[in-house]
């Protein structure tokens with residue numbers, strides 16, 4: 001059997017997911033200096049656009065989020081939901097009860 005050259009649709013989706021995950025892990029592993037550099041490259045004017053309120057704000061108005069390409073949360077601090085309402089925040093706050101999934 002010779003190697004196939006075409007991927008099935010399902011294989012393509014799996015590959016895309018693996019790639020996304022690797023990108024995320026690679027971004028999360030950056031040093032603060034690298035993150036700062038990437039941030040400057042992405043936002044040369046020194047501000048970031050909040051996807052929710054639509055304002056362009058200084059970087060210190062966004063919570064740090066190393067997985068993002070620019071190391072900042074997508075929404076500004078004002079628009080960011082209270083920590084407990086996100087999975088990550090709930091994990092940090094220790095209020096996510098995994099026990100409820102177990103019978």
Ligand SMILES: [Zn+2]
Pocket residue numbers: 050051052053054055075076077078079
């Ligand atoms: Zn906002």
